[in-house]
Amino acid sequence: MNDTTIPPHRYTAELASRIEAHWQERWEQEGTFRSVNPAGPFAEPDHPRLRGGDGDDDHLFVMDMFPYPSGTGLHVGHPLGFIATDTYCRFQRTTGRNVLHTMGFDAFGLPAEQYAVQTGQHPRTTTERNMEVYRAQLRRLGMGHELRRSFATIDPDYYRWTQWIFLQIYDSWYDEDAPSRSAAGGAGRARPISELVAEFAAGSRPLPGEHAGRAWADLTRVEQADVLDRYRLAYLSAAPVNWCPGLGTVLSNEEVTSEGRSERGNFPVFRRNLSQWMMRITAYADRLVDDLDRLDWPTKVTTMQRNWIGRSTGATVRFPVPRADSSEAAGSGGEAAIEVFTTRPDTLFGATFMVLAPEHPLVEEIVPAAWPEGTREAWTGGAATPAEAVAGYQREASTKSDVERQADARTKTGVFTGAFATNPATGQQVPVFVADYVLMGYGTGAIMAVPGQDQRDWDYATAFDLPIVRTVQPPADHPEDEAFTGEGPAINSSNEEISLDGLGVDDAKARIIGWLQDRGLGRETVTYRLRDWLFSRQRYWGEPFPIVWDEDGVAHPVPEDQLPVELPDVPDYSPRTYDPQDAGSAPEAPLARANDWVEVELDLGDGPRRYRRETNTMPNWAGSCWYHLRYLDPANDQALVDPEVERYWIGPRQQPVAGAPEGAVDPGGVDLYIGGVEHAVLHLLYARFWHKVLFDLGHVSSEEPFRRLINQGMIEAYVYRDARGFPVPAAEVEEHTDPAGGPSTFTWQGEPVTQEQGKIGKSLKNVVTPDEICADYGADTFRVYEMSMGPLEQYRPWETRAVVGSYRFLQRLWRNVVDEETGELVVTEEPMDEVTERLVHRTVEGVRHDYEGLRVNTAVAKMIELNNHLTKLDAVPRAAVEPLVQMVAPVAPHLGEELWSRLGHERSLAYEPFPAADPALLVDETVTCVIQVRGKVRDRIEVPADITEDELRERALATERITELLGGVEPRKVIVRAPKLVNVVPG
């Protein structure tokens, strides 16, 4: 590049970088982006921005999903959401709001640990270094974050409170009957476990299960602990869990893909019985579903949460079945019952067989010694006895991986158990099968099969030649060979006591449930797909549990005043991982090796005694479950957040959110939360759960953490592949445009390559970093480009060569204020001409609306239009360019500040009120009216903006072109929308 040809004061990348560094320094020194708290350690109750009063609109809390400081660095896709929130917040500050916007780091967890293991360094070392890199990159991009509120989940001051919240959850139970604390009403809330103990001790609540009838005080310590574990919201469970040998840890259901592999690393996951910490999130299933209505979230995310929770209402029905004589179970020879869950109890009369999951415990008890008379060959699986057939099938099912099961999904397999159950409605004997299309993990692990109204049952019935009875009348055009799952009148559904015939599905359901309940044969039931959250990990890099164990194996919480339980520095922090396929391996927590830390002497109220520390750690979701609360009051060492501060920032508001149903109550929460859709059922579900527990226990006034959520789209990039399909370096590809106007073709090293759109990443050879773009154009250009690419929610491809468009815009703006040769101000103090003035006001109005609606792309387009107009003037009036500088400042903050200061203002424009549009100048005196004939534009006329309908009609019909087109015929109809449109329908 030849510098001599470039004017010395041109807005180049070098000048932009100098300006940017200057303002970043100044913002930091002046604490420009500090927001004001009403109480707590940051309290400034007299600050004017608090304005007194309790206005819902004078403050705003905006959050990005906080980043994971990865070692691989940022690419241009990462900062998209950050730039959007920063732009939004900068705009909101100029409207006078007290804006809270900061950013911390989600720094515990597997990737950080894996990176450390790979590079042979301690996770804390690598994580802290990565955070420094990250902070520098964010600063380089001009983020207006409030730095004093930033923290990382690995800070002991922070995880002290993560542990504290864990203890709150551990020390509570869910009382279904207690009145809700919510203004929305309802029942059910978490209560302290001490209140449960008090009820047990007083005898006002009966002890559960095998302890029924005994007095609380008579139970041993171990028995008491065991009882309480059945109630606690955080509890130890020995249920089957997801064991992932390849990662050396157990995982939550949410971290396992539908293919039965780990979401991270894609390793196989096995079901193992292991004793693990669980969170009783299922107690909140209903509220987690119902409260989605009160949130302003993308429907995509709310449906994903609804699907994941999987609430379905129906009935459980008991089908009597004889116990087999050969069964070794107690009470053999007697009567057992198969309990099924169905969402269609109205079809009970059509239940012609039953199916148990292979793992169903009742299977062993009902299998008779021999096949009943006349059992069909196809039902036996070729086995001599039912026991042999069932055992064979169970073996087969157990060895099938989830992937294989899925591959066989549509082929129905199974065997007859030899047993018959009684359909309680028809009294008929129905055969009982074992088949793997019924899953043990859902409902009761058994179904009544209703082939007439369920396609899966129909397929099974057809495969095994079982009877099919339709109990809902299908419409005439319904195919003969398919189940009918739709709405229709019940048929074939009566016995001596009850008839459903003729009733619609809902009425039939209600009547049969009533009948079943009266007879003690069943009851209305709600089931959920959601399972309790597996909360422990066998990993080093996570929050230690604040739990110790005594010699009887009873757990004790570490007293609050001894928190945090700090993660010890150990020489060997790597997890014990195994061959990914080694299902028989067992987890081993790295902390268990730290003997000096594990063995501890504590005084928990009965004198100093020896304890063993819990050696599992928390999953990385723990830290992100509540960081929104800590941003509010990060320096508070008395509470996780001061209640007044919490109420001020995220307490419930007067108005429910947009789109909430009639009568909904605002749940409170962060005003705007922006992040990727990948957290739809992980972080966002867990955080909601924790927040609700804290609400129930009275620690927060808000019922939900995030009132409004937006998923930013991903920035992708073009991927180019050679003839073999391998990606080639995108930066080296040459484009060849088609002179005829057709699509371009592409070559790499002379060879043709194909273009597609894909994720940015090393493996696709299309990485572009913000650092390169900042070096070539400056951070402001980068920000403007990212915001101009399209709507925030949309996926779009990165195109480096298009960045220059945003660069030219800022350069032109600069040139409208500063002389490129001399650096002198070039603005004139002369007043604006009328056209310019009207354009300025229209732009102000439009840009304000666009910023409010987070449509930065169209805001930028409007500013470019104004700027292009100013460029054409002989001299740029100060009165026109000052509002433009203010408008551009949220997206291009450094350039905004610099021009503002060169225009003679001393103070930062961060809080300078956004320009106001004069309504009188928004309407033009004359407008162009289009005249259509049959909806097609045929002519245009200039008319006064306040023209009357009649006059407009007259003038439109009188134009030369329209009279010509009408050819003297009287129009049949004339639609007038004054002043902009007339549509003529000829006779």
Add this chain to the structure above:
RNA sequence: GCGCUCGUGGUGGAACUGGUAGACACGCAGGAUUUAGGUUCCUGUGCCUCACGGCAUGCGGGUUCGAGUCCCGCCGAGCGCACCA
């Protein structure tokens, strides 16, 4: 298979409650500056046609004076769920 979202120039995208389709930007073409390239600036640019004019928002219907926008049916793409009883 089911559900949701979405299909607009060579490209990214505009178009508020139905009312001038293609704002703004990239690219491309021509021109100015420059010894030249690059930078910067100016002009043009949906398609067809010499033109008058016609055709255009995935395809086919419908509602309406008027449809990118609303309704129905296809086709295509993306995401989610996937034997959930």
